[in-house]
Amino acid sequence: MGEKTPDLLIIGSGPAGLTAGIYARRANLTVQIVEKEYRGTGQIADSGRVDNYPGLPGIGGYELGEQFRGHAEKCGVSFTEGEAGKLWREEGKWKCRLEDGRVLEARAIIYAAGTVHRQLRIPGEQQFFGKGVHVCAWCDGAFYKDRVAAVIGGGDSAVDAALYLAGICKKVLLIHRREDFRAAKSSLLQAEAEENIEILRNTVVSKIEGTHKAEAIWTQDNRRLPVDGIFVEIGQIPRTEILRELAVTDENGYIQADETGRTALKGFYGAGDVRTKSLRQVITAAADGANAAVLAAEDLRRTTEKEV
Ligand SMILES: Cc1cc2nc3c(=O)[nH]c(=O)nc-3n(C[C@H](O)[C@H](O)[C@H](O)COP(=O)(O)OP(=O)(O)OC[C@H]3O[C@@H](n4cnc5c(N)ncnc54)[C@H](O)[C@@H]3O)c2cc1C
Structure with missing residues (x-):
């Protein structure tokens, strides 16, 4: 048996x-x-x-x-x-x-x-993971109360994260590499209406810069965007x-x-x-x-x- x-x-x-x-x-x-x-x-x-x-x-x-x-x-x-x-x-x-x-x-x-x-696979992402770079706004957004956060992505999770962070942070940059978002139209309209959300379309993030923690995002067209927290919300x-x-x-x-x-x-x-x-x-x-x-x-x- x-x-x-x-x-x-x-x-x-x-x-x-x-x-x-x-x-x-x-x-x-x-x-x-x-x-x-x-x-x-x-x-x-x-x-x-x-x-x-x-x-x-x-x-x-x-x-x-x-x-x-x-x-x-x-x-x-x-x-x-x-x-x-x-x-x-x-x-x-x-x-x-x-x-x-x-x-x-x-x-x-x-x-x-x-x-x-999913990861962006760009310089600085791994180096500053947990030190200014995060993957979950609901988990770590509260660390950036009254500060500047960036959300990278164009789907529902990115737009929802930006809306959530808008209630906590002084300013939120929502950065998407394309013109059109995949997110639901209704949440995108809400994000567009939020005073402290700035939407950057057609913007490709190329590098995350910092010393002990992430301090800025570099874009492919060579702009430096100073931020306190970065949320990679690409699914x-x-x-x-x-x-x-x-x-x-x-x-x-x-x-x-x-x-x-x-x-x-x-x-x-x-x-x-x-x-x-x-x-x-x-x-x-x-x-x-x-x-x-x-x-x-x-x-x-x-x-x-x-x-x-
Ligand atoms: C950096 C980070 C910070 C987070 N912070 C928070 C927070 O502050 N608060 C919060 O509530 N949530 C947080 N989360 C989210 C939270 O960790 C997840 O929601 C939670 O762990 C999901 O639990 P789970 O059991 O469903 O899956 P998981 O935690 O992903 O566990 C799945 C397990 O299955 C194992 N596994 C996978 N495939 C196989 C296989 N084929 N055979 C055997 N084993 C397998 C994996 O090794 C893993 O151990 C965070 C997530 C991350 C990445």
């Missing part, structure tokens, strides 16, 4: 996956999390300071991730280091082949692999390449799921930044993990042992 199939396999140990693990263990499920980074805790580990997680103002992102992970370990979640490469359903079970060839299986899967922020790429054959993603690659995490596939849930949603933050990722785990537990309870 082989070992009993674990109830739940979670892909990714960011805030969504770790919270899903905690809730699933408390629902008495057997849980395994597979994470590709050594003791990874997701994107939040890259944040120097998190000021919007309730109850823990000013906590370091690395420390917050460690606390999530420690909590999941204490609840009895088991962790496997490895990169999920292919997922499929066979004879009522979900299977996951890791890049190194190992195959894991479970009765249900919560996919919480997050996103990657995120959901890590869902391996789900292509499962057809659970929308046209932008995000898993199509509401806050229950349920998808069109039986026993397959999406949680965190990787699913369709409007606000990608630690708190919404954690909430997704909790919801998906509780719903998965409910669904598994209804599934007869014969099916697995």
Whole structure:
């Protein structure tokens, strides 16, 4: 007799996956999390300071991730280091082949692999990351109260970020490399009407300059724009390449799921930044993990042992 199939396999140990693990263990499920980074805790580990997680103002992102992970370990979640490469359903079970060839299986899967922020790939961007260069206005905008910020991008996230920052900063430069914005017309009109937003069209940023922190943006036509904070809002790429054959993603690659995490596939849930949603933050990722785990537990309870 082989070992009993674990109830739940979670892909990714960011805030969504770790919270899903905690809730699933408390629902008495057997849980395994597979994470590709050594003791990874997701994107939040890259944040120097998190000021919007309730109850823990000013906590370091690395420390917050460690606390999530420690909590999941204490609840009895088991962790496997490895990169999920292919997922499929066979004879009522979900299977996951890791890049190194190992195959894991479970009765249900919560996919919480997050996103990657697109980069400009220009000089200074990496050097001043976290020191004046940011990728999330909702996370770090408050550091620039009454100061000058620039938002780079032309889609919805850029225009929404500019509008958000306009309520905090003295002045916001919204810089787009083209004439036309991809963002919704209504938000663009709002941005155009804001007194403290200046829109620079057909402006290509070529370099970020600074000493200890970012101090100015250089444009391709050789203008130097002094700024205090720079928000690169040119989109995120959901890590869902391996789900292509499962057809659970929308046209932008995000898993199509509401806050229950349920998808069109039986026993397959999406949680965190990787699913369709409007606000990608630690708190919404954690909430997704909790919801998906509780719903998965409910669904598994209804599934007869014969099916697995
Ligand atoms: C610099 C920075 C600062 C931020 N600051 C804040 C802030 O102050 N406040 C806030 O609320 N939010 C902040 N955010 C956003 C926040 O980090 C994310 O919203 C949150 O981490 C999303 O959690 P998640 O679990 O959905 O995904 P992620 O955190 O992206 O975690 C996904 C995990 O899955 C793993 N993974 C991916 N693919 C695979 C695979 N194939 N196999 C195995 N593992 C895989 C990854 O290694 C990663 O550990 C910040 C983000 C960044 C980048």
